[in-house]
Amino acid sequence: MTWIREVEIKNFRGIREGSLTDLKGINILVGRNNTGKSTILEAIYTGLLGADPDILGAGAIDFVVKRRTWIGLESGLLLINTYAKEAVISIKFNDD
Secondary structure, three states: OOOOEEEEEEEEEOEEEEEEEOOOOOOOOOOOOOHHHHHHHHHHHHHOOOEEEEOOOHHHHHHHHHOOOOOOOOHHHHEEEEOOOOOOOEEEEOOO
């Protein structure tokens, strides 16, 4: 069985730089409101799918933008940290 072992996120939404390491088959994110739990899940989702559509035919970026109810052509830019030119999401699996 394959699972995510490590996630590194740079310049995605409010996360300038961070990583989760030594992940196991089941992990629980706990924290107060507006601390980045959903952003981590959105980063993983976006990192796994990239520009490919999911099983419902939506792209990851489109899904995140619509989920956040952002409107307008520049909504996708809100995914990238204000001070950066690009976001980087690196995902490693237990069999890497």
